[in-house]
Amino acid sequence: xxxxxxxxxxxxxxxxxxxxxxxxxxxxxxxxxxxxxxxxxxxxxxxxxxxxxxxxxxxxxxxxxxxxxxxxxxxxxxxxxxxxxxxxxxxxxxxxxxxxxxxxxxxxxxxxxxxxxxxxxxxxxxxxxxxxxxxxxxxxxxxxxxxxxxxxxxxxxxxxxxxxxxxxxxxxxxxxxxxxxxxxxxxxxxxxxxxxxxxxxxxxxxxxxxxxxxxxxxxxxxxxxxxxxxxxxxxxxxxxxxxxxxxxxxxxxxxxxxxxxxxxxxxxxxxxxxxxxxxxxxxxxxxxxxxxxxxx
Numbered sequence: 193x194x195x196x197x198x199x200x201x202x203x204x205x206x207x208x209x210x211x212x213x214x215x216x217x218x219x220x221x222x223x224x225x226x227x228x229x230x231x232x233x234x235x236x237x238x239x240x241x242x243x244x245x246x247x248x249x250x251x252x253x254x255x256x257x258x259x260x261x262x263x264x265x266x267x268x269x270x271x272x273x274x275x276x277x278x279x280x281x282x283x284x285x286x287x288x289x290x291x292x293x294x295x296x297x298x299x300x301x302x303x304x305x306x307x308x309x310x311x312x313x314x315x316x317x318x319x320x321x322x323x324x325x326x327x328x329x330x331x332x333x334x335x336x337x338x339x340x341x342x343x344x345x346x347x348x349x350x351x352x353x354x355x356x357x358x359x360x361x362x363x364x365x366x367x368x369x370x371x372x373x374x375x376x377x378x379x380x381x382x383x384x385x386x387x388x389x390x391x392x393x394x395x396x397x398x399x400x401x402x403x404x405x406x407x408x409x410x411x412x413x414x415x416x417x418x419x420x421x422x423x424x425x426x427x428x429x430x431x432x433x434x435x436x437x438x439x440x441x442x443x444x445x446x447x448x449x450x451x452x453x454x455x456x457x458x459x460x461x462x463x464x465x466x467x468x469x470x471x472x473x474x475x476x477x478x479x480x481x482x483x484x485x486x487x488x
Contacts, residue, residue, distance in 0.1 A: 196221040197231050215241070219248045223279040223362060224306025226478060230485040246478050250275055252303040259312070259354040261347050267313040268351065269296050271303035272360065280365035280389070280481075281355045282307045283348060283381075285374030287455070290315035293462040298369070301464050305478065308361050312351040314344050314377070336429055338376035338397035345384050348377060352385060365389045367409070367481065372396055372455060375413075382407045390484050392477050395419050395454055398433045410443035412480040414473045416452035443484075447476055 200221060204214040219228045228245045250273035258265040269291060273279055282302050286295035291313035299309035348368070356363045367390040370378030375396015382391035383399050388409040395415055415430050430446055437444035449456065452469035459465040464474065 201231065201235055201237075211241075211244075215245050215248055219245065219250070219306060220275055221277070223275065223277050224273070226280060226306065226481045227485060228306075229478070230482040233482065246305070246475070246482075248306075249304040250306055252300060254300070259351065261350040264347075266347050266351065267291060268354075269299055269311040270309070270358075271296075271299040271311075272308040272358075273303050273306050275306065275360075278360055278362040280307045280367070281358070281361045281363075282309045283351055283355060283366070283368040284309050284311040285348065285368060285370030285377045285381075286311065286313070286315070287371050287458075288315070288373035294458045294464075295371075295374075297463050298371075298457075301474075302369075308355065308358060310351055310355045312347065314347045336397050338380055338399045340377055340380040340399070344377060345380060348381050349385055352381075352387070365485070367391060369477065370394065370396055371457065379411065379413070382409050382411055385409075390481055392480070394457055394473070398429055401436050404436060404442060405440050407442045410445070410480070410484045411437070412477060413444070413446040414476065415446065415448045416454055416456045416469065417448050417450050418452060419454035419456075445480060447473070449473060 197218060200214065200218055203209050218231065219225050222228045222231055225246045225248050229242045232242045232245055252271050252273055255270045256268065258267050284295055284299045284302070286292055291311060295311045299311045302309040352366060355361060356366055367388060368378045368381050369392035371394045373396065375393040378391050379393045379396055380399045382388055383403040383406045386408045390409050391411045393411065393413040413430065413433070430448060434444060434446050449469035449472065456467065457465055457470045457473060464470065
């Protein structure tokens with residue numbers, strides 16, 4: 193915790209700064225609403241104030257370009273908060289439709305909460321020149337076990353390095369979040385990047401169990417109760433995954449949202465949905481990141 197954050201909290205407790213201004217300044221000096229809510233929680237502030245802190249939003253700026261990976265270029269979308277100091281970073285991993293407006297909107301929403309969010313387009317690594325899925329992906333669809341090829345994870349880890357090199361990024365706090373196809377890659381990235389701060393999995397397949405012991409970062413997995421109609425459904429393997437993660441003593445949290453279908457965070461217009469399940473899952477993600485702020 194910085195001296196500025198401590199002084200600001202002491203000033204608020206003494207009545208020297210108004211509530212709304214206090215929350216705004218705390219988010220700025222800590223770099224994000226996640227960090228701000230962690231500070232408030234660690235100092236024993238009430239839950240209502242913590243929820244208000246998480247509702248703070250920053251102005252953001254956006255850009256699109258490419259980063260280099262060996263002899264290939266990876267398209268990306270980047271959203272960053274307009275703040276001074278360092279902010280956490282998040283790699284946003286899209287669904288199997290590629291870098292969609294939904295993925296961009298997730299990055300925007302994270303940036304408004306104070307994270308520098310990178311959404312790379314890694315779908316070209318998963319399809320052949322004719323646009324068809326490779327045999328390994330058909331096997332994943334059949335078994336529900338995420339067997340992600342090396343070049344996809346290399347593209348994501350190169351994106352991690354690219355994000356870490358960006359100005360204003362707190363390199364001790366770079367995580368990832370993925371959805372469906374991207375959820376499997378978020379979980380797999382946790383097995384292949386020991387620098388990862390945290391991994392969030394929205395309804396994505398679990399990697400092979402023999403790879404899970406290499407996970408260092410805490411993992412949060414969020415599932416829809418109605419997403420349970422085929423082998424690929426993570427909901428069908430949720431309890432099995434939780435038991436294995438507990439057996440090997442790896443940090444794992446999971447939630448199943450009642451009456452929520454597959455893809456429940458994405459609204460029809462490609463925005464982040466505002467259904468009860470989507471709202472609760474988003475809040476759970478922010479809460480998870482805040483609880484694990486000191487796990488570096």
